[in-house]
Amino acid sequence: MDLGEGGATPVILADWLDRLLTSWHDHRVVVSALVLLCLFLVWVRRHKQVRRVTSHPSSPGLEKADWPGQTADQPSNNVKTASKEAQLAKTDQTRKTRPTAARVVTGRKPTGTKAERSLQRQAEPSQIQPMIFFSSLTGTTEQLTKQVAAELEIFSNSQSSILKPQLYDLSYIDLDDYFISGPKTPVPRPNVHYFYLLLIPSYDIDTIINTVLAHLDETHNDFRIDTAPLSTLAGYTVFGIGDKEGWPSEEKGFCSQAIEADKWMAKLTGRKRAYPIGLADVKGNLTGALKDWIAGVCSVFEELSITGTLGEGVPGSGDAIESADEEEADEGEEEDMEFPDSGRNKRRKLAATTDLEDVGGKNGSPLAVDFTTYSSSAPVALKAMVPKESPTHAALTKQGYTIVGTHSGVKICRWTKSALRGRGSCYKNSFYGIASHLCMETTPSLSCSNKCVFCWRHGTNPVSTTWRWQVDDPQAIFDGAKEGHYKKIKMMRGVPGVRSDRFAEAMRIRHCALSLVGEPIFYPRINEFVGLLHSEQISSFLVCNAQHPQQLRDLDRVTQLYVSIDASNKDSLRKIDRPLHRDFWERFQSCLAILREKRFVQRTVFRLTLVKGFNVDDEVEGYADLVAKGLPCFIEVKGVTFCGTNVSSSAGLTMGNVPFYHEVVTFVEALDKALVKRGLDYGIAAEHAHSCCVLLASKRFLINDKWHTVIDYDKFFGLLKQGVEFAPEDYCKPTPEWALWGNGGFDPRDVRVDRKGRPKELNDTVQRGLAAAVEDF
Numbered sequence: 001m002d003l004g005e006g007g008a009t010p011v012i013l014a015d016w017l018d019r020l021l022t023s024w025h026d027h028r029v030v031v032s033a034l035v036l037l038c039l040f041l042v043w044v045r046r047h048k049q050v051r052r053v054t055s056h057p058s059s060p061g062l063e064k065a066d067w068p069g070q071t072a073d074q075p076s077n078n079v080k081t082a083s084k085e086a087q088l089a090k091t092d093q094t095r096k097t098r099p100t101a102a103r104v105v106t107g108r109k110p111t112g113t114k115a116e117r118s119l120q121r122q123a124e125p126s127q128i129q130p131m132i133f134f135s136s137l138t139g140t141t142e143q144l145t146k147q148v149a150a151e152l153e154i155f156s157n158s159q160s161s162i163l164k165p166q167l168y169d170l171s172y173i174d175l176d177d178y179f180i181s182g183p184k185t186p187v188p189r190p191n192v193h194y195f196y197l198l199l200i201p202s203y204d205i206d207t208i209i210n211t212v213l214a215h216l217d218e219t220h221n222d223f224r225i226d227t228a229p230l231s232t233l234a235g236y237t238v239f240g241i242g243d244k245e246g247w248p249s250e251e252k253g254f255c256s257q258a259i260e261a262d263k264w265m266a267k268l269t270g271r272k273r274a275y276p277i278g279l280a281d282v283k284g285n286l287t288g289a290l291k292d293w294i295a296g297v298c299s300v301f302e303e304l305s306i307t308g309t310l311g312e313g314v315p316g317s318g319d320a321i322e323s324a325d326e327e328e329a330d331e332g333e334e335e336d337m338e339f340p341d342s343g344r345n346k347r348r349k350l351a352a353t354t355d356l357e358d359v360g361g362k363n364g365s366p367l368a369v370d371f372t373t374y375s376s377s378a379p380v381a382l383k384a385m386v387p388k389e390s391p392t393h394a395a396l397t398k399q400g401y402t403i404v405g406t407h408s409g410v411k412i413c414r415w416t417k418s419a420l421r422g423r424g425s426c427y428k429n430s431f432y433g434i435a436s437h438l439c440m441e442t443t444p445s446l447s448c449s450n451k452c453v454f455c456w457r458h459g460t461n462p463v464s465t466t467w468r469w470q471v472d473d474p475q476a477i478f479d480g481a482k483e484g485h486y487k488k489i490k491m492m493r494g495v496p497g498v499r500s501d502r503f504a505e506a507m508r509i510r511h512c513a514l515s516l517v518g519e520p521i522f523y524p525r526i527n528e529f530v531g532l533l534h535s536e537q538i539s540s541f542l543v544c545n546a547q548h549p550q551q552l553r554d555l556d557r558v559t560q561l562y563v564s565i566d567a568s569n570k571d572s573l574r575k576i577d578r579p580l581h582r583d584f585w586e587r588f589q590s591c592l593a594i595l596r597e598k599r600f601v602q603r604t605v606f607r608l609t610l611v612k613g614f615n616v617d618d619e620v621e622g623y624a625d626l627v628a629k630g631l632p633c634f635i636e637v638k639g640v641t642f643c644g645t646n647v648s649s650s651a652g653l654t655m656g657n658v659p660f661y662h663e664v665v666t667f668v669e670a671l672d673k674a675l676v677k678r679g680l681d682y683g684i685a686a687e688h689a690h691s692c693c694v695l696l697a698s699k700r701f702l703i704n705d706k707w708h709t710v711i712d713y714d715k716f717f718g719l720l721k722q723g724v725e726f727a728p729e730d731y732c733k734p735t736p737e738w739a740l741w742g743n744g745g746f747d748p749r750d751v752r753v754d755r756k757g758r759p760k761e762l763n764d765t766v767q768r769g770l771a772a773a774v775e776d777f
């Protein structure tokens with residue numbers, strides 16, 4: 001073997017390799033274990049980082065400017081988390097849509113390191129962010145909430161530590177974002193402490209408040225969540241709105257849902273009730289109670305700012321007994337003892353309830369009970385809907401209604417007076433041949449399940465989703481209504497201008513418009529009532545609000561059946577009709593389907609009431625889609641008539657919302673085009689510019705190239721008497737020339753006058769519209 005220069009190197013190398021191999025064989029178990037351990041530690045570290053980020057997603061789209069006090073040089077959490085947010089948005093979405101997935105388990109987690117947070121705290125003074133949550137079905141609480149917000153804003157202007165309040169409608173927010181671990185949007189900041197103010201009206205029917213209460217209940221009782229996950233809040237307080245007239249005491253349900261909300265918030269926040277619950281009676285000293293409560297809340301804010309205990313929260317202010325009760329309930333799980341009307345029980349029962357509408361019967365047998373109602377049985381003690389001595393009776397009487405029995409009303413309308421004086425009838429004369437002085441306007445139910453912004457009943461009649469009153473006999477209502485109507489007609493005898501021929505004719509009612517106020521099909525014996533009308537050859541025009549599908553289905557034949565179509569989409573309908581039913585849109589859709597089924601049996605009509613700023617802009621296509629669903633025989637489009645009451649004004653309605661006739665015309669022409677585009681066979685048939693109303697009709701009524709929108713009443717009653725099957729086309733006749741589209745619709749047998757009774761001639765369409773709008777008041 002050659003061991004010369006360089007010859008030893010391979011030997012040494014081989015020797016080293018040999019040793020290395022021996023050493024590996026000796027220690028390979030230990031070395032492998034160490035490498036695996038290192039890899040495991042790296043994995044654990046990375047996993048922990050990801051979890052920390054997922055538990056703190058922030059709100060995408062939040063503007064820096066939303067947060068007072070955030071300085072430009074301060075590294076924004078938004079910026080820091082932006083890319084992670086995009087990455088994590090998907091995770092968050094999944095979390096929201098999975099009902100059984102674990103929700104956030106503890107309270108909000110702070111962002112940044114401890115040192116960073118401490119620096120940030122030093123840079124910014126502590127501030128309090130009032131967050132006002134409210135819910136309102138009929139507008140009262142919404143108004144009060146705005147008042148609270150305005151007053152707190154004024155207060156915040158004088159206190160640098162109080163931020164401008166933020167308002168949240170409970171119907172529109174994702175409750176998970178606010179009621180699991182404090183607000184997730186806007187992005188929480190360490191120096192800002194959140195204070196929740198809840199304004200809650202009470203309803204003994206199913207509303208969004210039930211959902212809110214169920215959410216609070218669920219959060220408190222969810223084993224995956226802290227029992228007090230909202231303890232990060234600085235505090236909370238509740239203001240309840242109820243009605244002592246119907247719910248006279250807390251035991252009987254007065255403000256029951258606000259009281260329940262207060263209890264849950266006490267539990268969820270670890271009893272941080274910063275100010276006692278305010279309870280106000282909507283028909284009592286509402287303003288005074290609210291004022292006192294706001295003053296109390298402001299004093300709490302002041303104290304919190306001065307004592308600097310914001311970060312620590314405020315201790316519960318409930319007195320010793322109340323706090324003890326809350327603790328007891330927590331321990332014993334006997335919460336129902338705590339909730340005066342057992343709202344929780346009701347919610348749970350409701351969840352297990354089947355469609356109770358099925359128990360509704362015809363002809364006064366078991367009362368129709370709405371499926372949104374809690375109770376499965378008819379009310380035990382039936383009361384009068386409008387008792388004689390009640391303020392509602394007084395208010396309606398003052399408005400000119402004659403109250404018939406306990407729940408019906410009759411009123412003579414301005415067109416009846418106008419027709420008696422030969423000054424023109426309403427659009428029903430032009431479209432359907434109903435002279436106004438022969439028409440009685442009445443309703444067998446003054447109660448309604450909507451609170452439409454344009455409603456004529458001036459917010460005074462009762463609202464309800466179910467019939468919960470005594471039921472008057474239909475014959476008594478019929479007799480009472482006729483008596484009331486004739487009495488009012490007789491009172492016109494001495495009015496200057498009343499024509500004797502018309503006066504004599506008016507003493508025989510020929511038509512009945514069941515559309516005055518309220519919801520006629522609400523009356524459980526409506527079919528009997530309609531039968532009585534027909535028995536005296538009085539035609540029946542019935543207008544319903546598309547909220548009672550079961551009753552609509554059960555309704556027997558009427559001469560003309562209307563459904564009010566006040567908006568083309570859910571959001572708009574909610575705003576304009578302010579329905580009490582939570583499932584109002586589904587009910588509305590069901591009614592359209594029912595109307596479609598009835599279209600070959602009776603004349604069906606969509607009534608559109610245009611309210612500028614509410615249901616006109618960009619809604620034509622939506623309305624056309626609704627027509628495609630319901631396929632009504634006729635579509636009446638009418639500009640709203642402003643009734644100038646507090647109710648309409650508080651709903652934000654002014655003269656500016658009343659469309660001019662030319663605007664109604666523009667809308668109708670656009671709707672006509674949209675129907676043609678859908679291949680629907682409709683056309684513009686007639687108009688009555690005087691009352692800002694245009695009629696579109698199905699071409700089923702364009703017979704021999706002539707519109708036949710007028711009703712042949714003799715034929716209708718003849719067919720009814722024969723008891724045969726018949727269709728709407730069987731009792732129609734030609735529309736008079738003067739009423740056809742383009743001819744204005746004013747009956748030449750009448751004389752047009754201005755407001756002072758002077759005859760006038762107007763040809764221009766725009767002018768006509770102006771006049772019509774003005775004359776309606």
Ligand SMILES: Cc1cc2nc3c(=O)[nH]c(=O)nc-3n(C[C@H](O)[C@H](O)[C@H](O)COP(=O)(O)O)c2cc1C
Nearest residue numbers: 136137138139140141201202203204242243254255
């Ligand atoms: C169908 C219905 C049910 C009601 N239930 C209750 C009730 O159980 N307790 C109560 O105190 N007030 C009750 N009220 C009265 C409302 O709480 C009161 O009208 C309140 O002002 C409504 O507020 P909002 O206009 O903001 O929706 C009820 C009202 C209606 C129409």
Ligand code: SF4
Nearest residue numbers: 448452455517518545
């Ligand atoms: S449906 Fe008729 S009665 Fe009821 S609130 Fe609307 S307009 Fe008034």
